[in-house]
Every structure is written in structure tokens, then in C-alpha cells.
Amino acid sequence: MSFTFRGGIHPKEQKQYTENVPINYLTPAEKAEMVFPLLQHLGSPCQPIVGAGQKVLLGEKIGDSDAYISSPIHSSISGTVKDIRPHMTAMGTIVNSIIIENDGELLEHETIKPKDYNELTREEIISIIREKGIVGLGGAGFPAHVKLSPPAGKEIDTVIINGSECEPYLTTDNRVMIEEADRLVIGVQIILKVLKNARAVIAIEDNKPEAIEALKKACGNIAGIDVAACKTKYPQGAEKQLIWAITKREVPSGGLPADAGCVVNNIDTVIAIHRAFIRGRPLMRKVVTLSGGAIRNPGNYKVRLGTKVNDLVELAGGFKANPVKVVVGGPLMGTAIFDINVPIVKTTSGVLFLTEKEAYIPPEQNCIRCGKCVERCPMGLVPTELNTDVLRENSELFVKHNGLECIECGSCSYICPAKRRLSQAIRTTRRVELAKLKNKG
Ligand code: SF4
Numbered sequence: 001m002s003f004t005f006r007g008g009i010h011p012k013e014q015k016q017y018t019e020n021v022p023i024n025y026l027t028p029a030e031k032a033e034m035v036f037p038l039l040q041h042l043g044s045p046c047q048p049i050v051g052a053g054q055k056v057l058l059g060e061k062i063g064d065s066d067a068y069i070s071s072p073i074h075s076s077i078s079g080t081v082k083d084i085r086p087h088m089t090a091m092g093t094i095v096n097s098i099i100i101e102n103d104g105e106l107l108e109h110e111t112i113k114p115k116d117y118n119e120l121t122r123e124e125i126i127s128i129i130r131e132k133g134i135v136g137l138g139g140a141g142f143p144a145h146v147k148l149s150p151p152a153g154k155e156i157d158t159v160i161i162n163g164s165e166c167e168p169y170l171t172t173d174n175r176v177m178i179e180e181a182d183r184l185v186i187g188v189q190i191i192l193k194v195l196k197n198a199r200a201v202i203a204i205e206d207n208k209p210e211a212i213e214a215l216k217k218a219c220g221n222i223a224g225i226d227v228a229a230c231k232t233k234y235p236q237g238a239e240k241q242l243i244w245a246i247t248k249r250e251v252p253s254g255g256l257p258a259d260a261g262c263v264v265n266n267i268d269t270v271i272a273i274h275r276a277f278i279r280g281r282p283l284m285r286k287v288v289t290l291s292g293g294a295i296r297n298p299g300n301y302k303v304r305l306g307t308k309v310n311d312l313v314e315l316a317g318g319f320k321a322n323p324v325k326v327v328v329g330g331p332l333m334g335t336a337i338f339d340i341n342v343p344i345v346k347t348t349s350g351v352l353f354l355t356e357k358e359a360y361i362p363p364e365q366n367c368i369r370c371g372k373c374v375e376r377c378p379m380g381l382v383p384t385e386l387n388t389d390v391l392r393e394n395s396e397l398f399v400k401h402n403g404l405e406c407i408e409c410g411s412c413s414y415i416c417p418a419k420r421r422l423s424q425a426i427r428t429t430r431r432v433e434l435a436k437l438k439n440k441g
């Protein structure tokens, strides 16, 4: 069976810089300023529950919210709260943040205690996942406790563990699957204890043979967990495309994976769930790929949330060339940032430091009506038509032409021989229209 989807592209992978580099730890220096934005997830922001001057411990909860769709924030170091103020994040947004000075001692909070998931009820497991601040670490940061509590009447029969990692340059999931395969399988078993009627499929692109082998070995003969080797094609890791590839089911327009009987979890999210129970730790660390031609030691680094990108660069050995562009995430769906004095947050999967040659985008030319953008759009949209709607400022037509269905994958811009900035234009208008809908309630 071929696990793939319609459309998509084959960008240059650029994973050779880091795919064989084992995960390394980068520990923030004593007195380093750590920044914890109070919104690192999809949903309501947290409120601070500590104040300036207060001492905090590693793993201590420092922000929380009463809202159901939200997720608490924990300190990843021990130290002293210096301030609570708006700060720029690695996602390019300004968010109220708790600033903590690291005391370098890594003194642990009393709440760090392992829990035997075999002795817990489904509700207790979900409650711990919430309390430990676990969110989808693949991009959107959807709170994991919400994902694992499908609405009444939505039966989940398939849990997909997303090991596609289809974005160029990024290699953290690949390394985690190779190095932490056994932990990953325990994390999957915890999820299956919550979603009792489901089977799990660990979906990995077939350009990661070592990870496929490691997971097949770790799964052994465990019933209800399979490994699927998916065709290497971007955006294989996008939720709707992955669900289609594995189950041949479509997520309805405006719907959720649960509408197709599925829950999709990222590799690092499953590892975070493992750590929450087996080691009692809240979400405090993240594996990130630091790559691109400008960084001296590209690699996969386990870093403490709140560490600033400029500190990470220094800890990783600095630059060997001037980065003309810094991208948080992959080059196709990531966000370019202009200031590296920003913290790593729960959803940061990588930071790319690109040289002039890597960042070069040829000038835009007139559309030659080749149809390639239409052929490659994984959502079956007509990007050139949507771009015309944007240029004519006709948002009504944009919505009518299903512009809100765009998953912002960037495939249309990548494939366009005229280098039209299709996805960039579509993304901006889509976000404006979605915000209008949200405000309407
Ligand atoms: S229109 Fe949207 S979904 Fe389609 S290729 Fe472009 S960015 Fe991707």
C-alpha cells in the first residue's frame, strides 16, 4: 500500500547538515536571562502565578489559565523572577512574558514525581497531560489534553504519530525516533490507554530508513501499534494530508481530525507525554535543529524552553558566515525573524541561519499560465486564481474560491517558474479573513 496524497512537491531536502548528528544538550549559562511567554499554545493565554523577585524552581508552574483550551507554563530552570513584561517571541509575536534569571543550580520542584500510568484512569492521565503543559509540538501548539478528549459522538479509531518531518533542513524528529524509539513507544501506549478503541500508526517518510528500523524494532510484536513508511513528499506531515495517506479519509472543510476518526500527534509530543509520567517532568525542553550555511556547528540540540536564540547560537559555537535571513521552523512554512533576542518556545522545531545564496529568491515575473501551482496544490485549490483575488482586494471572491482551505504549505510558490509570491499573498489574506470570522464569533 502506498501512503501518500495528491499533489505536493519534492524540495531539496538539505537534511545532510544535521540528519546524522546525534542530539546534544545545550545548557543555559548561569545568570542567563530566560524568557517564558505566557502564550506558547493555541487557545487562551496564561496569567502569571509568580511575581517579580520570587525564587522559582525547575519544573515549577509559573503561568496558568482557567480556560479549557489553554496550557500551563513551567520554568525550565531554577532562579529569580526579574520581570513580567511583553517580549518578542520566536514566532514573531509580542507576548506578555515572565523573565527569570538562571541561578545555574537546576533545583527541582517537588511536583516532579513519576506516576505509573498503568494505575491511572483515563481522566487522571488526561489531567496530568494538561497539568504538565503538553501541547502539540509540531507547529500549532494545540493543547494535548484537548486533542485526547474528542467531543461526544466522535469515535477515534486511529492515532497517527507524525514522524514525517517533511520540511527541508529539520531533522529533530528523525534523531528522536532513532535515539529514543523505546520511549516513544511507551508514550504511544499511554495515548492508547486514553483512546482505548484506537490503533496507532507511526508514520515516517521513507527517506528515514534508520528511524523506520528503530521503531519497527521497538514496537516488536506490541498489538495495535504499526509503523508505516510514507512516500517522501512535501507536505506529507500536514495533518489532512497525513490522515489521507494513512486512512484514505478526508477531514471535512472546517473540521478536525476527530471528524475523520483520527488524532494526530507529533513525535516530540509523544516523548513529552512519556517524560510526564515516567520521569514526572512538565514540558520544559525541546529538541531543535539549528542549521543553515551560516551556523558553525549545525546540529540537533536539546534546549531548555525560554533560552534565547542568540544564547543558543553562542553555546553552539557561533556563526561562520553572516546570516542574511533567520527562519524559525522550516524554509517553507517557517517565519522569518529580524531579531534573534527571542526565546525558544514549545512550538519551535528549528532555527535556520541562511546565507545570501541560500536565501536568494529570484524576482517575481508574470504568470505564464503553466498550471503547475494548480497541479501541485495538496488542497486542490487554484493558487493563481486566489492570488488574483488578493491583488484585486476581492476578499469575497477569495473566500468563495476556498482560500480559507489553504494550509499555507508554500508548495505553489516553490513550484512556480515565474516565482510568483503566491503562498505569501494567500497566507496574509487568509489570516485576515479568519480573524474577521473569529471576531464575528
Ligand atoms: S494554495 Fe495554499 S495549500 Fe495550495 S499550494 Fe499554495 S500554500 Fe499550499
Ligand code: SF4
Binding pocket: 366, 367, 368, 369, 370, 371, 372, 373, 374, 384, 415, 416, 417, 418, 419, 420, 422
Ligand atoms: S505556477 Fe506560476 S506561472 Fe504557473 S500558473 Fe501558477 S502562478 Fe502562473
